[in-house]
Amino acid sequence: MPRSSTWEKVEPADWRSTIEELREKGFIFFDFLTGVDQENVDGNNACEVVAHLATKDLSNSHFVTTQVLDELPSITDLIPAAQWYERECTEMFGVKFIGGSAKPLLRHENLGRPPLRKSTVLAARVLTPWPGAAEPEIKEDGRKVGNASRRRQRPPGVPDNWLQT
Amino acid sequence: MKHSFIALIEDKCTSCMLCVRECPAWCIHLDSHTVDVTEEGARRPRKVNVLDSFEIDYSLCMYCGVCIDVCPFDALAWDEHRALVTNNREDMLLGIEELGPSGSS
Ligand code: SF4
Ligand code: SF4
Numbered sequence: 001m002p003r004s005s006t007w008e009k010v011e012p013a014d015w016r017s018t019i020e021e022l023r024e025k026g027f028i029f030f031d032f033l034t035g036v037d038q039e040n041v042d043g044n045n046a047c048e049v050v051a052h053l054a055t056k057d058l059s060n061s062h063f064v065t066t067q068v069l070d071e072l073p074s075i076t077d078l079i080p081a082a083q084w085y086e087r088e089c090t091e092m093f094g095v096k097f098i099g100g101s102a103k104p105l106l107r108h109e110n111l112g113r114p115p116l117r118k119s120t121v122l123a124a125r126v127l128t129p130w131p132g133a134a135e136p137e138i139k140e141d142g143r144k145v146g147n148a149s150r151r152r153q154r155p156p157g158v159p160d161n162w163l164q165t
Numbered sequence: 166m167k168h169s170f171i172a173l174i175e176d177k178c179t180s181c182m183l184c185v186r187e188c189p190a191w192c193i194h195l196d197s198h199t200v201d202v203t204e205e206g207a208r209r210p211r212k213v214n215v216l217d218s219f220e221i222d223y224s225l226c227m228y229c230g231v232c233i234d235v236c237p238f239d240a241l242a243w244d245e246h247r248a249l250v251t252n253n254r255e256d257m258l259l260g261i262e263e264l265g266p267s268g269s270s
Contacts (some may be wrong), residue, residue, distance in 0.1 A: 132186035136214045147232045153186065 005061045012066050016073050019051065019064065023078065027053040027062055033075075033085035034094030036066065039118045047093050047117070051075075051082075074100030092116040121159060130155035170243060170245035172266035173219055179215035182243060192225035193232060198258035206250040221264060223248035242266060244251070 003127040010018045032054040038046040046067050046150035054061035060114065065071065076083045084105070086097040091104045094114035104111075132153060134140045180197035186217055196218040203209035227250075233241045246267050 128191065130190075131191055131194045132182060134182065134185070134195060134197075136180060136197045139196070140194065155191075156186075 003059050004065065006064065007063045009065050009067075012072055013160070015049075015066050016065075016075055016078065019053070019075050020078055022053050022062055022064070026055050027060070028056055029058065030053040030079045030081050031061070033082055033089060035089045035095055037093065037116065037118050044069070045119060047095050049089065049095060068095055071095065071096040071098055073098050078086050090114075122157060125155060125158050127161055129156075166243050167245040168230070168243045168248035170248065170267075171221060171226065171228075171230075171232060171264070172239050172242050172246065173221075173261060173264040174266060175216065175219070175261055176214040177218065177238045177240035178216050178236075179238055179240075181237065182183045183235045183237065187231050187235045189229060189231060190222075190225045190227055192222040194220045194222070199266065215262070218260060220258050220260050222258050224254050240252065 010017070031054060033049065036050060038048050046069055048065050048067055049072055050063055050065045052061060052063050055150055069073040072095060074082075076086060077099070078098075081102060086100045087103060087105055089095050090097060090100075090102050091107055092114050093116055096102060106155040107115075115122070129140055130141055132155060138144050170253055180195060182195060185193045185195050195216070197214050197216050199212045203210040219224045230243070233243060242268050248259065251257060
């Protein structure tokens with residue numbers, strides 16, 4: 001583990017130049033790049049992109065973050081190894097990297113919304129009976145035994161107007 | 166302590182359903198009923214939950230520990246048991262008997 005880590009938040013416009021400067025300062029080990037959904041943070045459905053770089057001896061490391069709405073310039077010409085992470089971030093968080101590749105790693109190209117965004121409803125959650133619907137006097141399938149009167153609970157991540165059986 | 170198994174300490178479980186609802190993998194299934202218990206001096210009987218079945222589907226569990234964290238009664242704990250390796254999905258569905266902490270059975 002690096003002995004000291006620092007964090008920095010930059011504007012999307014400064015994303016590339018910040019990474020370039022870091023490399024010039026000796027942060028030549030690229031660790032990872034990923035997204036963090038910010039939906040519940042500021043309400044505008046943004047996504048934070050985080051990149052982690054370290055010096056060669058791993059004694060210092062630096063996290064750069066930026067808030068993006070949907071796209072960010074790619075850094076793959078500066079760090080070719082970042083391509084895998086950018087593709088993953090596109091696939092899972094829907095962030096496009098201009099100048100990079102958008103080829104999915106795991107999923108089919110036309111498989112709909114990025115699965116790691118909170119706003120994406122997971123269809124399986126709607127189709128699968130939720131074990132949490134049970135109560136001491138209500139079975140998982142909603143059948144009442146005894147005189148249960150509690151309102152049925154709803155599973156997390158399933159919108160109110162979606163059918164749950 | 167190895168984090169290789171979620172054990173249920175049956176006596177402590179009140180069937181409150183918190184773990185079932187918080188489990189991100191939806192892999193805990195619990196069945197219970199209520200009985201009236203009349204205590205001496207009490208004006209009316211108290212409703213008490215009785216646990217009938219408690220199952221963890223280890224083919225879905227991702228060992229995140231959320232259930233252990235949320236249980237207000239410390240009825241769930243990390244344990245060194247392991248869910249068996251098997252070809253049969255049904256075998257990964259463990260009930261109250263199999264979920265007992267190591268040393269208890
Ligand atoms: S460890 Fe996580 S996935 Fe497994 S039963 Fe507990 S809450 Fe569910
Ligand atoms: S949270 Fe604890 S007490 Fe409540 S149902 Fe789960 S194991 Fe039992």
